Amino acid sequence: MRRSTIRARVALALWIALSAWGCAAEPPAPDRPTWVDDVEPILRGNCFSCHGSTDHRGDGPRFDVYDPTAPAYQGLGPFLEITGAATPGMGGGYLMATKIAIWANRGPTGVALMPPPPATPLSVRDHDVLLKWSRQSPPERGTRASNAKPAVALRGMPRRAGANVEVELVVTDGDHDQVLGRLACGPATGIIRTTGTSKVVIEMAPAGMPLAASVSDGQDRTDNVMLGTCP
């Protein structure tokens, strides 16, 4: 075999070995994980199918928002069905963050309570992120240097159904943050509960009033988007 061929083969073998090693080694958990950079992506991939806004199954609480009582949502809620991952005040502390870390822990038996089997348990590294995050006081949200503002638009014409008005909305967020908000028909309001397409019902909505939406992604708000007139 020519020397150059052998050298090429050795280089190829080395490259394969190194890339396999690169895949296996997860980056270590950061010392101070934040919700936006570290925690939310892990929960989105493993937990929000049951603990988020879509396909909200069983009795599991909804914690796809850091803290629905935070100032960024002032005047938009109340978002009563959302527990929040780090909402203070529940039992005096940051109870949910601690619960999230405990329930996702594999423990000595190697079996985690969450996500429920047969789902793949969190990696040791991902669990370490949740644990470090939950031990901060408070568990940090963090901010994005260049956050995409949430946007809201009509999907179809608003429809009157008796005393109520039904509105199909499309809510978008460039960073895939969960967006919450409020849709108003004059003094009557309805709650916007999720990013994506959803139907919002405004009860006892007076006809002929301006239809306006305000949305927040927990960091930035888009207020008073005019969407037409209530039918």
Ligand code: HEC
């Ligand atoms: C397949 C659906 C499903 C998935 C996926 C899932 N959960 Fe759950 N979870 C549930 C249900 C249902 C309950 C309520 C049942 C119970 O209390 O035993 C629950 C309960 C919990 C509770 C207890 C809440 C409380 O108020 O005491 C925590 C904490 C939790 N889940 C965390 C997680 C975490 C973290 C993940 C992702 C790593 C996850 N879950 C993934 C369905 C799910």
